[in-house]
Amino acid sequence: MSKIKESRIISTALIIMIAVIALAGVNYIIMQPEEIIYAEGWENDFPDQYQSYLRNAEMVQTTYGGSKPVDYLEKYPELRTIYEGVGFDIEYLRARGHVYSLEDVIHTERNKAGASCLACKTADYVAMEDEHGSDLYAMNFYEMAEGAKAGVSCYDCHRNQPGVLEITRGHLKKGLEYLEEDYNKKNLVCAQCHIEYYLDPETKEVTVPWKYGTDVADIEATFIEWNFTDWTHPRTGGDLYKIQHPEFETYLGSVHDSFGVTCVDCHMPQMQNEEGESYHSHHWTSPLHTVEASCLGCHSQAGNELIGEVEALQGRVEEKNIEVIQKLVELITRIEEEKEDLPEDVLEAVYQLHRSAQVRWDFVFVENSQGFHHYEKAMAYLEEASDMIEEALNMMD
Ligand code: HEC
Ligand code: HEC
Ligand code: HEC
Ligand code: HEC
Incomplete structure (x- = not known):
């Protein structure tokens, strides 16, 4: 060759x-491998978790909670006065399961500020934020919602590694920078969405107001420093705050928190499949449906006795809640009638007291456990709200 x-x-x-x-x-x-964003993608690999996830479509009511979309405006007509002008006077339904979160935010009659309203409603938001960065927040809500296909899904807590917990929400990481403690990831995966937040009026960025801590007074102090209020009440002319769903903040410092019991222990109890293998339930709902698996590992009472204790605490919170609701309506009516005649400094002080009282009541009212997550805290906030309203009413006498 x-x-x-x-x-x-x-x-x-x-x-x-x-x-x-x-x-x-x-x-x-x-x-x-492509990123798997939707639950269906894991149906064959993780059938137990997937099948329990499908149960999030169920809608079952409990005495004070549950996943039926109860119409709060019908249950508490006073809310039309208390929330007048902020959107929650138009439509306000009780939260239901994770599979509904996307359709519920699209169909609400309340106003949508920007694409950041999707932050806690869909796993697609994580992929959108990866793609658009901070430009995403102010993008058009409906255009972005069209590209989203599912509610809360595996990707929100695991990205592409089911079983490994990952914090996918930048707003939570930013909020945590203000706090000194290291929190258990089994609380933090839920705190990605079950916390108080607001949208920055200019950038529409999801903002977590924890500069001074997570108690209502700390959050109020942060609002003041950041010069933020949610809206001006059309009847009184005073500025107010609107709280979202502070489950994580409420739970912090509770008996259960101090014993290291996490959201996951109660809301995602260990179950067994037919082969006797254990897995975490991925049906996030009232733990009163699963007291045996959720609670009786620690509590020695019979299941229905323990449910009775929970409902007794919730009942006392509800009683106080109704008392404060009525006083808030009285205060709003009085300010509306008398504001023209009050000296400016008195009116300012009354506005301040109304704002502080309403934020405390709202913190408890919109928290989804009806006070169970931290009974003493819930009662203390309602007590403070009640005293502040008295003080404001007295100033106008
Ligand atoms: C000690 C057990 C326990 C812990 C820990 C716990 N919860 Fe709960 N949670 C409950 C109970 C009990 C209710 C009330 C359910 C009812 O009224 O039917 C509840 C209610 C709720 C609800 C409303 C559900 C419904 O169907 O009414 C949400 C949302 C929630 N919890 C989220 C959380 C989050 C987030 C955490 C962690 C920050 C957490 N929970 C920690 C026991 C717990
Ligand atoms: C809201 C957060 C959240 C979502 C959404 C979520 N998981 Fe999980 N997942 C958890 C938590 C919390 C654990 C328990 C982790 C631990 O104990 O360290 C877990 C555990 C697991 C495990 C380990 C085995 C077990 O059951 O303990 C697998 C597998 C898993 N998840 C699959 C999935 C799949 C599949 C989906 C979607 C259908 C999904 N997860 C959605 C929070 C979530
Ligand atoms: C990505 C955001 C997100 C994460 C993460 C998340 N949730 Fe939710 N959760 C929601 C939204 C939104 C709703 C209300 C959905 C609706 O009403 O359409 C909700 C509703 C619920 C409910 C009420 C459903 C019912 O049946 O009563 C419970 C309970 C709950 N979540 C518990 C948890 C727990 C526990 C975790 C952590 C393991 C968690 N969530 C993590 C967004 C989230
Ligand atoms: C890991 C252990 C553990 C789990 C799981 C647990 N608890 Fe507890 N719980 C405690 C401890 C410890 C206390 C404080 C001592 C006491 O009162 O028994 C407590 C206190 C309570 C109290 C009375 C005090 C209060 O103010 O809250 C109630 C009611 C209660 N738990 C209900 C529940 C329910 C309902 C569940 C399940 C959804 C649950 N617990 C799950 C350990 C646990």
Whole structure:
């Protein structure tokens, strides 16, 4: 064989080899597993978690809670006065299961400020934030919502590694920077959404007001420093705050927190499948449906006795809640009638007391456990609210 022919064969072989390597490389990139955002993608790999996840579509009511979308405006008509002008006087339904979160935010009659309203409603938001960064927040709500397909899903807590807990929400990481403690991830995955937050009026960024801590007074102090209020009440002319769903903040410092019991222990109890293997329930709902698995590992009472104790605490919170609701309506009516005649400094002081009272009541009212997560805290906030309203009413006498 001539030298030339030989080198031709070698170079042809080289080219083929390089081509094969290059193609394999391209192929390798193409074949990288796609991110799985929707629960269906894990149906075969994790059937127990997936099947329990499907149960989030169920709607069952309990005495004070549950997943039926109860109409709060019908249950408490006074809310039309208390929330007048902030949207919750138009429509306000009780929260239901995680699979409904996307459709519920799209269909609410309340106003949507921007795409950041999707932050706690869909796993697609995580992928959108990866793609658009901080430009996402103020983008058009409906355009972004069209691209989203599912409510809360595996990707929200695990990204692509089911079983490994990951904090996917930047707003929580930012909020936690203000706090000194290291919290258990089994609380933090829930705190991604079950916390107080607001949308920055300009950038629409999801903002967690924990600069001074997580108690209502700390959150109020943060609002004051950041010069934020949610709206001006059309009847009184005073500025007010609107609280969202501070389950995490309420639970902090409770008996259960101090014993290290996490959201997951009660709301995602260990279950067994037919083969006797255990897994965490992924049906997030009232733990009163699962007291045996959720509570009786620690509590020695009979199940219905323990439920009775929970409902007794919730009943006392409800009684106090109704008392404060009525006093708030009285205060709003009095301010509306008398504001023209009050000296400016008195009116300012009355506005301040109304704002502080209402934020304390709202913190308890919109928290979804009806005070169970931290009974003493809930009662103390309602007590403070009640005293502040008295003080404001007295100032107008
Ligand atoms: C000690 C057990 C326990 C812990 C810990 C706990 N919860 Fe709860 N949670 C309950 C009970 C009990 C209720 C009241 C359910 C009812 O009234 O039917 C509740 C209610 C709720 C509700 C309303 C559900 C409904 O169907 O009414 C949400 C949302 C919630 N909890 C979220 C959380 C989050 C988030 C955490 C952690 C920050 C947490 N919970 C920690 C026991 C617990
Ligand atoms: C709201 C947060 C959240 C979502 C959403 C979520 N998980 Fe989990 N998952 C958890 C928590 C918390 C654990 C318990 C982790 C621990 O104990 O360290 C867990 C555990 C697991 C495990 C480990 C085995 C077990 O059951 O303990 C698997 C597998 C898993 N999840 C799969 C899924 C799948 C599949 C989906 C979607 C259908 C999903 N998860 C959605 C929070 C979530
Ligand atoms: C990505 C945001 C997000 C995360 C993470 C999240 N939730 Fe939720 N959760 C929601 C939203 C939104 C709703 C209300 C959905 C609706 O009403 O459409 C909700 C509703 C609930 C309910 C009421 C459903 C019912 O049946 O009563 C419970 C209980 C609950 N979540 C518990 C948890 C727990 C426990 C965790 C952590 C393991 C968690 N959530 C993590 C967003 C989230
Ligand atoms: C890991 C252990 C543990 C789990 C799980 C647990 N608890 Fe508790 N719980 C405690 C401890 C400890 C106390 C404080 C001592 C006491 O009162 O028994 C407590 C106190 C209570 C109290 C009375 C005090 C109060 O103010 O809250 C109630 C009611 C209660 N738990 C209900 C429940 C319910 C309902 C569940 C399940 C949804 C539950 N617990 C799950 C350990 C636990």
